[in-house]
Amino acid sequence: MTARIxxxxxxxxxxxxxxxxxxxxxYTLRANYAEAIAASGGLPVALPHDPGLAPNYLxxxxxxxxxxxxxxxxxxxxxxxxxxxxxxxxxxxxxxxLALVRGALARDxxxxxxxxxxxxxxxxxxxxxxxxxxxxxxDAMEHExxxxxxxxxxxxxxxxxxxxxxxxxxxxxxxxxxxxxxxRDAGRWATVNATAPDGVIEGIEDSRxxxxxxxxxxxxxxxxSGDKRILDALVAAAxx
Numbered sequence: 302m303t304a305r306i307x308x309x310x311x312x313x314x315x316x317x318x319x320x321x322x323x324x325x326x327x328y329t330l331r332a333n334y335a336e337a338i339a340a341s342g343g344l345p346v347a348l349p350h351d352p353g354l355a356p357n358y359l360x361x362x363x364x365x366x367x368x369x370x371x372x373x374x375x376x377x378x379x380x381x382x383x384x385x386x387x388x389x390x391x392x393x394x395x396x397x398x399l400a401l402v403r404g405a406l407a408r409d410x411x412x413x414x415x416x417x418x419x420x421x422x423x424x425x426x427x428x429x430x431x432x433x434x435x436x437x438x439x440d441a442m443e444h445e446x447x448x449x450x451x452x453x454x455x456x457x458x459x460x461x462x463x464x465x466x467x468x469x470x471x472x473x474x475x476x477x478x479x480x481x482x483x484x485r486d487a488g489r490w491a492t493v494n495a496t497a498p499d500g501v502i503e504g505i506e507d508s509r510x511x512x513x514x515x516x517x518x519x520x521x522x523x524x525x526s527g528d529k530r531i532l533d534a535l536v537a538a539a540x541x
Contacts, residue, residue: 308539364539369416419515428488454478469527476518
C-alpha cells in the first residue's frame with residue numbers, strides 16, 4: 302500500500318543574534334509548531350530568511366505558515382511615521398516573510414498567519430497595526446498573559462459566516478494571548494473574523510483567496526478544539 306503523500310507546509314523561522322545557543326547567529330522555532338502541523342497530516346519544513354529565495358521555496362511547498370516571535374513589523378511598512386518605544390524589529394526576517402506571503406498570495410497558496418504572523422499578513426494585505434495595546438485601547442485586557450502559554454487567557458468571539466467560523470464550527474473559542482500589538486485597520490480587502498471582549502481584533506481573513514487566515518493566538522498549543530480544526534483545515538487546503 303502506498304503511503305499518503307503529506308502536503309509540504311513551509312514554516313517561517315525566528316532568528317536570534319549571537320549568544321545563548323551559539324556564538325553565531327542562529328534560527329529558532331518552538332517544537333510544537335512542527336508537531337501540531339504533523340499531527341494534522343502536514344509535512345512541516347523550516348524556511349530560512351532570504352527574500353531572494355522566496356520564489357524557490359514557494360515552488361516546492363504547498364502552504365505557508367507565518368509564525369510569531371518577540372518582535373514587531375516596522376511601522377513604516379503600514380504608513381506610521383512614529384515608532385512606539387516598545388517596538389522591536391527584525392528587519393531581515395520581516396523582509397523574508399513579506400516576500401513569502403506576497404508570493405504565496407499571488408499563487409493563491411494557503412496562508413496561515415499566527416500571532417505576529419497574523420500582523421505581518423494584515424500589513425501585506427494593506428491593513429495597519431496598533432503599535433502598543435495598553436497605550437491605544439482604553440480599558441484593554443492584559444493581552445500578554447502571565448499564566449503559561451499552554452493555558453487559555455480569554456475568549457474570542459467568532460464572526461458568523463466567516464471562513465474561521467466555518468472551520469471551528471463554534472461561536473467562541475478559548476485562546477492564549479502573547480501580544481502587545483494587534484490589527485488596527487483590516488484595510489480594503491480583509492475581514493475581521495474574531496474579537497476579544499475588549500474589542501481588540503483577534504483574527505482576519507481575505508475571501509479573495511482560497512485560504513488566507515490570520516489568528517492572534519497560537520493554535521499550535523491546541524488549547525481549544527477549534528485550534529486543531531484550524532490546522533486540519535490548512536493541511537486540507539494544501540492538498541492533504
